[in-house]
Amino acid sequence: MKKILSSLVAFAGFFGAAAHADQPTPWQTKFQPAATGIMKEIAWFETYTLWFIIPITIMVLLLLAWVVLRYRESANPNPSKTSHNSLVEVIWTVGPVVILLFLAVPSFNLLTAQYTPPEEPALTVKATGYQWYWGYEYQSEDQLSFDSLMLKEEDRTAAGKQDKGTYPRLLAVDNEVVVPVNTTVRVLVTAADVIHSFAIPSFGMKVDAVPGRINETWFKAEREGLFYGQCSELCGKDHAYMPIAFRVVSQAQFDSWMAAAKTDLTGANKALMASINNETKLASAGN
Numbered sequence: 001m002k003k004i005l006s007s008l009v010a011f012a013g014f015f016g017a018a019a020h021a022d023q024p025t026p027w028q029t030k031f032q033p034a035a036t037g038i039m040k041e042i043a044w045f046e047t048y049t050l051w052f053i054i055p056i057t058i059m060v061l062l063l064l065a066w067v068v069l070r071y072r073e074s075a076n077p078n079p080s081k082t083s084h085n086s087l088v089e090v091i092w093t094v095g096p097v098v099i100l101l102f103l104a105v106p107s108f109n110l111l112t113a114q115y116t117p118p119e120e121p122a123l124t125v126k127a128t129g130y131q132w133y134w135g136y137e138y139q140s141e142d143q144l145s146f147d148s149l150m151l152k153e154e155d156r157t158a159a160g161k162q163d164k165g166t167y168p169r170l171l172a173v174d175n176e177v178v179v180p181v182n183t184t185v186r187v188l189v190t191a192a193d194v195i196h197s198f199a200i201p202s203f204g205m206k207v208d209a210v211p212g213r214i215n216e217t218w219f220k221a222e223r224e225g226l227f228y229g230q231c232s233e234l235c236g237k238d239h240a241y242m243p244i245a246f247r248v249v250s251q252a253q254f255d256s257w258m259a260a261a262k263t264d265l266t267g268a269n270k271a272l273m274a275s276i277n278n279e280t281k282l283a284s285a286g287n
Contacts, residue, residue, distance in 0.1 A: 021166050021226035022202040032201045035227060035248070036219050039204030041110050048106060052099055114204075117218045121186035125177060129189075129196030129209035129231065132238035136177050139188075142258050146265055148173045150241050160273055170240070171228045175265060176247040178272065180254040184220045194236065200229035200244055208233060221248040249276070 022032050034040040070076065126137040130147075137145040151161060151172040159174060161167035179185050189198045191209035199206035203219040221227070229244035249257070253275055260268035 021168075021228065023168055023171055023228045034204070035202040035221050035223055035225065036204055037222065038110075038114055038219065039202060041113060042204045045106060045110055049103060052103065056099075114217070117184050117186070118220070119184050121184045121218055123179060123183060124186040124188065125179070126188040126190070126214075127177075127198055127209070127244075129191040129193075129198065129235070129242075131193050131236050132231075132242045134198075134242070134244060135192075136175075138258075142262060144258065144261055144265075146175050146261075148175045148177065148245065150174075150243050160270055166226060168228070171230070171243045171245070173243055173245045175269060176226065176245040178247045178249060178254060178257050178261075179221065180251045181221055181224050181248050183251070184218060187217050187219070189215045189217065195233050196231045196235050196242070197233035198229070198244065199232040200227055200246060202227045203229075203246075205229075206232060221246075224248045224250065247272070 022035060024032070031039070031043050031046070034043055071079075124139040126139055128135040128137075133147055133149040135145065135147050137143070150170065151159060151167065151174050153169070155174065156162050156167070161172055187198070187205070187207075189207045189209045190213060191211045193211060195211070196209040197206060198209050198217075200219075203221065205217055205219050207215045207217045209215070225248055227246045227248065229246075231239060231242035231244070233239075235242070249272065253272060256275075257268050257272045260271060
């Protein structure tokens with residue numbers, strides 16, 4: 001009984017802690033909360049398609065049940081010799097075409113939006129996949145590059161990332177990519193060895209990282225926070241240990257971090273974390 005209670009407490013604690021950062025949660029059946037306009041459109045499109053999928057599934061199930069019961073051998077010993085029915089053929093041809101049109105138009109609109117930034121990106125970050133970590137390069141006047149590896153459990157204290165709600169096991173990294181909020185960011189994605197896939201669910205972003213090829217995507221985060229993703233292409237034995245972490249902050253915090261990170265990345269990360277923690281404490285005190 002004590003073990004069960006302990007498990008329930010830990011489970012509840014995980015849910016409470018998980019609110020600090022966008023990440024998967026136990027028994028999750030929906031998308032992660034949207035942090036970009038594109039992800040909001042994806043979530044809307046999912047709901048939209050369900051209005052077609054669910055009725056069609058129910059209708060097909062009922063038709064199958066009706067055919068099985070009505071035309072089984074015991075109830076219909078003399079089978080019909082009908083070879084075709086013009087009305088039925090027109091319905092099952094025109095009906096799916098109309099449904100597909102209703103699905104295709106918003107689908108193409110969403111696909112176009114995913115590849116069309118609303119404005120010229122203010123920041124470009126290049127992400128390179130390796131077996132099994134990511135390398136990042138800020139392609140701007142303030143050039144900065146670093147590797148991002150999964151955070152080891154024994155390194156949590158030194159990194160100041162003991163809170164597993166904010167920095168979960170198998171998702172937390174030693175160096176997050178830092179970007180400003182409400183800023184269009186271009187992401188160039190490639191790989192140095194095998195095919196990887198760069199995916200952040202809350203951003204609605206997923207693009208293959210292919211050796212010798214640079215794929216381009218973009219996002220515009222609408223709220224601050226820590227957002228996690230993972231490599232989504234089987235890339236070898238440590239594929240499951242190749243997380244992605246983006247930290248979205250205010251423009252002032254980003255500028256301070258960038259200025260410090262050029263000479264001391266570890267110190268800049270810790271200063272940024274301290275700044276965020278202080279803001280959180282002040283916000284809590286204000287409430």
